[in-house]
Amino acid sequence: MAQHILLTGGGGYIGGTILDQILSLTNSPIKPKNLTVTLRSEQQIKALSDMSVHAIALDLNDEEAVKEAVLSNNVDIIVHIASALEPAIASHLIKALGERRKVSNGEAYFIHSSVTAAFSKENGWPFGEVKDTDTLYDMEKQLPAGHPVRDADILVTDVARAEGVISLIVVVPVVYGMGSGEFRRTSSSIPSFLRTSIADQVVHRFDKDAHPAMTHVSDMAALYILLLEKILNKAPLPMGEKGYYFAMAHKVSWWDVMQKLADALYRRGLVNEAKVEIWPSDEMAAQHLGWPRQFVRAMGTSSGDIIPVNAFKIGWQPKWTAERFLGSMDVEVQAVLEQGDKFQSTLYDSILNA
Ligand SMILES: NC(=O)c1ccc[n+]([C@@H]2O[C@H](COP(=O)([O-])OP(=O)(O)OC[C@H]3O[C@@H](n4cnc5c(N)ncnc54)[C@H](OP(=O)(O)O)[C@@H]3O)[C@@H](O)[C@H]2O)c1
Structure with missing residues (x-):
């Protein structure tokens, strides 16, 4: 059963808030002992290790190092918060999960972080109002390549499908509040x-x-945690080409x-x-x-005329x-x-x- 979670960007604003919320969970299938956090600074690794968090240094651009980290830590689920728009990094992480699947014979999940602003006219979105339950993958695929958000979303879904990894795309709005x-x-x-x-x-x-679409950082982190809990509990979830989650709590x-x-x-x-x-x-x-x-x-x-459906359907309550x-x-x-x-x-x- 998928169990071990890798969180990238756990030293950052959203990733750090997710980590903090995980550490205070009670009665949750998410167990801090089944979590590995990747960081870039030795000082941050030491600080988190002192809090009994399994924190590792990992260069996400190094494909071999990523594979080694995923395999040696038996990672089944990746929550990718660091530099999520760099396609090479997402590709390394998903391919590493593909390798892990071959060993575990179980399921592997990749949760990607995208950006809501891409679904606006000013950013070249030609389809007007859109729900996350619409055929977003097909719509994004019709757009010309070259937009970083569109390219990363398509790559995630395509590489995950090829690797037998289950992908989910959390589309992040403007996030505010103190992490x-x-x-x-x-x-x-x-x-x-x-x-x-x-x-x-x-x-x-x-x-x-x-x-613009907006969400407080605590609500943003709560959505990632809800998705993790659903995955660990084997609850049905929109995933793959249908796995978009507009993480919008409100507009302002x-x-x-x-x-x-x-x-x-x-x-x-x-x-x-x-x-x-x-x-x-x-x-x-x-x-x-x-x-x-x-x-x-x-x-x-x-x-951006985005209408969030999926996150609310699975029980998100900002x-x-x-x-x-x-x-x-x-x-x-x-x-x-x-x-x-x-x-x-x-x-x-x-x-x-x-
Ligand atoms: N905040 C928002 O309003 C917002 C809006 C839309 C989308 N997003 C997306 O949400 C994600 C997180 O945003 P955030 O506000 O939490 O950003 P953040 O505070 O800058 O945190 C990003 C984290 O990822 C790490 N990181 C960045 N580039 C990396 C790389 N190439 N290799 C390894 N680690 C790397 C950073 O490490 P260091 O600490 O070492 O720098 C940091 O810990 C991003 O992917 C962003 O595109 C955020």
Whole structure:
């Protein structure tokens, strides 16, 4: 029976929060003794080992090392959170699970992390409103190759099918809130708006509003845990070509978020006025926010008509709503001030590498 779990990116924002939630589970089929976490820093490995977590250094770009780690730890399930848009890494991990299957004669599962923003007009999605129960694999396959999210999703499903591995794709929205992992506790999007606003002493918004999909990091981690529990309990799940999970708890207006950020920053004396100005140009926005220029418009102004069905159908119950989020901007500011420049999100690295 599939049992042993490998978590990549357990030192990061979402991965660290998943790890923290796993360590506090009671009455769950997920057992911390059946978990291995991959990291890149010796310091982080030592810190997690001191907490009795089985943490290993693993270069995910090294195909042989990945295979060896999966086989020697009897890994049946991989939750892939690190640099999920790099196809080579996903391919190494799935192929290693394929090898493991040959030895275990059991099932092997790969949980991939994708990005909701890809399903928006601004990002080249031509099909309009879409549910995760629609024929997403076929729809993505019709798009021209070259978009990192689309390429990674298709590769995951295709390689997994070829290797006899069961794949699931969690499509991650804009994630917010303070993480509960040991290391990186802040996300990418809201913190980059906050850091830029503090540096510029003014909050900017794009000239067009958007309502992106959003989820609090604790709810995001809870979905990965729910999927793991279902797998371990052998519950039926949408998988393979049908295994997409839009992990959207709610939408929110970026313009409302920016106004709340301006209010929260002004209360702390971190901007000159509780007023939001329009970015003079996309070039300036990309430069100040540290976002890849080619994606800045899509990242700042895309909504995406996505309708999440699968996660709710299997029992996901996010606790955070748009109202709760808009009322919690001071926590976002506090998290960024506490974290400082200690950790940078790797989200944009993975987009650029891809
Ligand atoms: N946060 C969001 O709002 C958001 C939105 C959409 C999608 N996602 C997706 O969700 C995943 C996790 O995001 P996150 O916010 O948790 O990012 P994060 O805080 O940057 O965490 C990523 C983790 O993966 C590790 N990592 C990155 N690249 C790696 C590589 N090439 N080899 C090995 N390890 C690597 C990092 O290691 P180090 O600690 O050593 O750097 C870190 O522990 C990403 O795949 C991202 O694309 C996130």
